[in-house]
Amino acid sequence: MKKERGAGSGERGTKGIECGPQVERAGTGRLADLKAMLDARGLSPRKSLGQNFLLDTNFAAAVAREAxxxxxxxxxxxGPGTGFLTRALLDAHPTARVLAIELDRGLVELLRDRFSGEIASNRLTLLEGDALDGKHGLDADWLAEADRIAQSEGRSRRxxxxxxxxxxxxxxxxxxxLGAQASCPPESFANGGASRTAGPQPAQRMVQRIVATVQLELAERLVGKPSTNDYGPLSIFASLCASARIVRKVGAEVFWxxxxxxxAVLRIDLPPWFETPFTPExxxxxxxxxxxxxGQRRKTLRAVLKGALPSDHPLAGARAEDVSPTELLGFFRSPLVLKCSATRQPARSVIPRSARRRSG
Incomplete structure (x- = not known):
């Protein structure tokens, strides 16, 4: 992996959504400057990478502050793209370190020139490549570089x-x-109540906060409530092991x-694993x-579990979409579910099936 890397800033689907009163409109955009910057290098947005470049500096600054x-x-x-959010992060947080990863080689060259001073002074590390290892894991080199910086500079929060x-x-x-850090500096546990002595430490999250601009549909799925179409594995899992909320909705005008x-700007705060109801495993x-x-959300739990539940069980006639996250976790741990674990079909991915259909 080359140290100059990401995965373009992105197009978010094809279905139109009406703009309500909470949708933030763009301030003074810099479309002419953005186009000139790309034209000078013979670059243009690549649909194959889902590139929709951020062009509103006011919006970028607001997202950076949320970090x-x-x-x-x-x-x-x-996916720093042309660097609008990168610039905002560096300006808003002068004592923090930025590790950016970009997949588009042409944009990597642009970013290397635009931020040459910050790269030379070790305020910014730029990698060329993909943060994902397929769709079922994260790139090992990206994680290794994050570990190296965190440990060498004592940066215990990601x-x-x-x-x-x-x-x-x-x-x-x-x-x-879902993930946990393979290694973590002891000082990262100073505020978590764990021992700072040598030896094995409790598993920490890969990141402690996520602030991301994503398609509104995905943001709503992550904060979905029971008995709604947005409620599913991702929203249940997030509600039990993190705190997720939509910070603001965003109109299309802030992108080109x-x-x-x-x-929408989505914020997820992730506590250490020992503060959640379960271990990473x-x-x-x-x-x-x-x-x-x-997988068969319109069927009752008894039907999905092939009759493993007695007909008089409190949840026998319930659909998963109508059961709360804590009830589903308790049900998962019950002897009745453990009894039918031998027939359980393992999931091939941590990604919801509907999301796999919509993703590239």
């Missing part, structure tokens, strides 16, 4: 702040929700080319269970 970074923070940006292409937003967020849908199994019971 809440300080001197112990490593900011991770995926925040993903990015304008994400929709074709990679779902798998990236799902993998970050304009996407055909509206977007149990989390993976629980997510497989959720995929199973939501």
């Amino acid at each position: 809440g970074a300080d001197a112990r923070t490593l900011l991770l940006e995926v 925040v993903l702040c990015a304008n994400l292409a929709y074709n990679m937003a779902t798998p990236l967020i799902a993998n970050l929700l 080319p304009r996407p055909h849908v509206h977007s 149990e989390a993976a199994s629980f997510l497989e269970f959720l995929h199973r019971v939501f």
Whole structure:
């Protein structure tokens, strides 16, 4: 992997969404400057990478502030594009370090020139490549570089702040929700109540916060409530092991080319695993269970589990979409579900089936 890398800032689907009163409109855009910057290098938005470039500096500054970074923070940006959000992150958080990863080689060259001073002074590290390893994992070199910076500079807090292409937003967020750091500096546990002595430490999250501009549809799925169409494995999992909310809705005007849908700024705060109801290992199994019971969301739990539940069980006649996250977790841990685990079909991905259909 080359140190100059991301996955373009992204187009978010094809379905139109009416703009309500909460949708933020663009301020003074810089479309002419953006086009001139790209034209000078013979570059243009690549549909294959879902590139819709951020062009509103006021909006970029607002997103950067939401990251809440300080001197112990490593900011991770995926798909910096032409660098509007990168610039905002560097300006808003002068003591933080930014690790950006970009897939488009032409944009990597542009970013290298635009931020040559910040790269030379180690305020910014730029990698060329893809943050995802397929759709089922994260790139090992990207994670290794994040580990190296975090440990060498004592940056115990990691925040993903990015304008994400929709074709990679779902798998990236799902993998970050599910994953744990392989290694972590002891000082990162200073505020978590864990021991700072040598030896094994409790698993930490890969990031402690996610601030991402994504398609509005995805944001609404991540905060979906029971008995709604947005409620599913991703929203259930996020509600139990994180705190997710939509910060603001965003009109198409802040991007070029304009996407055909509206977007939203999504913020997810992730506590250490020991503050969640399960371990990383149990989390993976629980997510497989959720995929199973939501794979046929209109069927009752008794029907999905092939009659493993007695007819008089409180949840026998319920559909998964109508059961709360805590009830589903308790049900997952019950002897009745464990009894039928031998017939459980393992999920092939942490990504919801509907998201796989919509993704690139």
